[in-house]
Amino acid sequence: MDAVKTKKIGLVVLVVGLALVIPMFVTKPYYLHVITMCLLWAYLASSWNLFCGFAGQLSLGHGVFAATGAYVAVMLFNDYNLSPWIGMFIGAGAAVLLSILIGYPTFKLRGAYYALATVAIGSGAVVLIENTQTLGPFNMGGAEGLIIKLMGNAPAYFQFMTKQPYYYIALIMLIIIVIFAFWLKNSRLGYYLSALKEDPEAAAALGINVRNAKLVAAAYSAFFTAIGGVFYAMLIRYLEPHAIAGPLMSNEMVFLAVVGGTGTVLGPVLGGITLHAISEVIQFYFGHLAQGLHLFIYGLIVVFMIMFKPQGIIEILQKYYNRFLGISDRGEEDNDVKSTSGS
Amino acid sequence: MSSPLLEVKELTINFGGLIAVNNLDMKVNTGEAIGLIGPNGAGKTSAFNLISGVYKPTHGQVTFNGENITGLPPYIINRKGIGRTFQVVKPFGSMTVLENVMVGGFVHTSKRSQAREIAMQVIEQVDLKRKINSLAKSLTLADRKRLEVAKALATQPKILLLDEVLAGLNPTEIEESVKMIKNINSSGISILMIEHVLQATMAICNHIVVLDYGKKIAEGTPQEVTSNPEVIKAYLGDDYEAVNN
Numbered sequence: 001m002d003a004v005k006t007k008k009i010g011l012v013v014l015v016v017g018l019a020l021v022i023p024m025f026v027t028k029p030y031y032l033h034v035i036t037m038c039l040l041w042a043y044l045a046s047s048w049n050l051f052c053g054f055a056g057q058l059s060l061g062h063g064v065f066a067a068t069g070a071y072v073a074v075m076l077f078n079d080y081n082l083s084p085w086i087g088m089f090i091g092a093g094a095a096v097l098l099s100i101l102i103g104y105p106t107f108k109l110r111g112a113y114y115a116l117a118t119v120a121i122g123s124g125a126v127v128l129i130e131n132t133q134t135l136g137p138f139n140m141g142g143a144e145g146l147i148i149k150l151m152g153n154a155p156a157y158f159q160f161m162t163k164q165p166y167y168y169i170a171l172i173m174l175i176i177i178v179i180f181a182f183w184l185k186n187s188r189l190g191y192y193l194s195a196l197k198e199d200p201e202a203a204a205a206l207g208i209n210v211r212n213a214k215l216v217a218a219a220y221s222a223f224f225t226a227i228g229g230v231f232y233a234m235l236i237r238y239l240e241p242h243a244i245a246g247p248l249m250s251n252e253m254v255f256l257a258v259v260g261g262t263g264t265v266l267g268p269v270l271g272g273i274t275l276h277a278i279s280e281v282i283q284f285y286f287g288h289l290a291q292g293l294h295l296f297i298y299g300l301i302v303v304f305m306i307m308f309k310p311q312g313i314i315e316i317l318q319k320y321y322n323r324f325l326g327i328s329d330r331g332e333e334d335n336d337v338k339s340t341s342g343s
Numbered sequence: 344m345s346s347p348l349l350e351v352k353e354l355t356i357n358f359g360g361l362i363a364v365n366n367l368d369m370k371v372n373t374g375e376a377i378g379l380i381g382p383n384g385a386g387k388t389s390a391f392n393l394i395s396g397v398y399k400p401t402h403g404q405v406t407f408n409g410e411n412i413t414g415l416p417p418y419i420i421n422r423k424g425i426g427r428t429f430q431v432v433k434p435f436g437s438m439t440v441l442e443n444v445m446v447g448g449f450v451h452t453s454k455r456s457q458a459r460e461i462a463m464q465v466i467e468q469v470d471l472k473r474k475i476n477s478l479a480k481s482l483t484l485a486d487r488k489r490l491e492v493a494k495a496l497a498t499q500p501k502i503l504l505l506d507e508v509l510a511g512l513n514p515t516e517i518e519e520s521v522k523m524i525k526n527i528n529s530s531g532i533s534i535l536m537i538e539h540v541l542q543a544t545m546a547i548c549n550h551i552v553v554l555d556y557g558k559k560i561a562e563g564t565p566q567e568v569t570s571n572p573e574v575i576k577a578y579l580g581d582d583y584e585a586v587n588n
Contacts, residue, residue, distance in 0.1 A: 186455060187453075187455070188449045188452075188453045188455070188458070191442065191445055191446050191449055191458075192446065192449070194435065194437075194438055194442070194446075195435050195438070195443075195446040198435040198436060198437065198438070199433045199435065201397070201417075201429075201433065202429065202433035202435070202494075203446070204416070204417040204418045204421075205395060205397075205417055205418075205421055205426075205427050205429070205433075205495070206418075206421060206446055206447045206450060206494055206495070206497075206498055207418050207421035207422045207447070207450035207498050208418055208446070208450075209416075209418045210418070
């Protein structure tokens, strides 16, 4: 058992160590930007997964939370000079409130109806932002979008002249959400979510307040998604309503999480990094051949993954992971034998 | 005389024109095991759904431990001490047996270790230790039924509502399950069970209530109930009487 633990710790140290030194080898800003986006998408897919993966709810409107976080933080920064380091938590708070407002009526809906409601909310949000020039004292930019005020190299205001800091911030965010997801999965709420995902009626019969469990998980999810939205805004320095609130954002989170493996801690991380990397590569090689060709190829990859590996990339890797740790793939049966002979 | 643990008064529910449960009065005292029998469609499961909060009654009252719990949502009713199983078993398929039972164990604690401890105890009690790390969807029907009982038991109920936990089992499995239910009952948990396997019901229960078309048509000891002409008529039809006469 100890050897397994050592191997596990070794693997974590190796992966984190590698991630820490990447900027030393990747010096071209464009490449580092792409890698940073991979981490951000892994983070966003994980945020979506906290609620939607763990509780089996298909939200196609998570862009709303990314937009809430981003717009609140950016407006406070542009108009009131409030540092986005503080603004991001205010934005995240707003996203949490919004998640409760949305969740309260929609969590009664089941299956496709819930998904449809979230699509409607996402589309509504885009229209709303596009048609709002000002909100009270704040400039919202309407359909033109919102440009983030430039401060030069200002770490206190979440602005850097090089790509390295953004990379490390994205990495820290990703590490935090993985630890959080791991904790959540193994907490009481994690068990409740797994249970209600499979059968809400049976869950309620075991004393679980199904709606409250969903609301709390959705609030966590909205919080982390909003922080991701703020990071996105500060990295790109431009907020475009469609890109941050619309289906581009919302659907991407779902694709990445599904291809990686929903409901698992590391699935969305793997999906986010590999699938986003693939999409960048095919865009680089095929993007100029025909309009939209890279998107077509990307769509095919997603469809094939869902058809042939519905449990996601994580399922493929699990086998190699177990072999690496020296655990038999048929660990279940082995345990059965042990417990029977022991009793 | 102390008041009953669970008391149902004039309980009624209709779905459109159909009266599924009609004016049902019933009592379960602490430590008792009561059987609820009746032909298919008699309203037994509907009665369970009314007690456990899945349905809200059209009329009538459910009192538990001296408290009116009529119309409360299922999760609150469970927390007050009423555990139930489902006739069509509802395992959490992609979770292991231990994780399934831990979900129930978490109701009274937020500590993982404590929930695990409760689950381990219950799993031993229902004799599922040999399957503890198996996924619930890989279990046989007999084990799935045990898992249903284990999940409900882990919520530490004062009374357990068992909905046909013996249906579909072979004679050996029934014998084992009867033993298990008796053990649960003798550990101080009251039992209210719906069952078609009459011999088993009689082996467990000291009091039986018979429903037909939503109405209580008889109650009493197993011997009284089985010799009651109303009950025989309900189960076998009028023709049987005609032959008898």
